[in-house]
Amino acid sequence: MPELPEVEITRKTLQKYVKNEYISDIKINNYNLRYKIEKNLAKKLKKKKIIKITRRSKYLIFHLSDKNFLILHLGMSGRILVNNKKNNLLDTSFYANTTPLTKHNHIYFFFKKHVVIYNDTRRFGFIKYYLTKQFASCSHLKHLGIEPFSNKLNINYFKNKINFFSKSIKNTLMDQKFICGLGNIYVNEALFLSKIHPRRNCKTLTDVEIETLLHSIKFILKKAILLGGSTIRDFHNSEGKSGKFQNNFKVYDRENKKCLIKKCKGSIIKIVIAGRSSFFCNNCQKE
16 A cells, blocks of 8 residues: 555645646546445536645545545555546556556546546545535544654654553554554664664653654655655556665565665564564664
């Protein structure tokens, strides 16, 4: 599943094409995504202008001219395609290494110069429409934790929140009610940069370790966005190019390889924590 950097890059790319553009028409080929698309969605969106696109955690939020909202989640295999009048197709996907099949094109959004297509092989993604008065109580957003780039993500927030946790720091960081948007790749990398073992109980972290970890999280995410996200198994990013952050992986998917830190004689170990693969250096990140 795309993590925060990939969703953010998709947001920036898509906004180039649809910001301040009117939806002239909509064609829905398949109403059966993760949640069934409401029958009158096309009527509600037609002739509406997209004011901007924002991101909350891993959700894309389309702000409409009638002050209502459209929320999109890519799920496991969702991809957004942009087609212009010359039939040049831009694939905004990170996690699909095959040419998109038209049979998986579920929704077409028509604009003056472009057509935006939602393609989803597994159909775990979804699109939902919310009225202004409904948006604040949106079940997908209201329980989310703080954004990683927020100034409010500081040592006080961290220490107050972990009073309600008693689990590994890896699981704590993966909890979307704690810090939203973080996923397996970037949590592994941030813990390595902070020299913290992923199985360590979150309540045992010192103030210095917490400060280092928070800095590492923001640094890793910013670098991933700057490098175009992580492209795995020949996947490509939202500009139709390969992301480059995977070339900077220090631990993720490097099982049994030597640690890249100079003079470190450790190697990368893989363990499973709560069903997710966790990678760490057995020398840099002592338990």
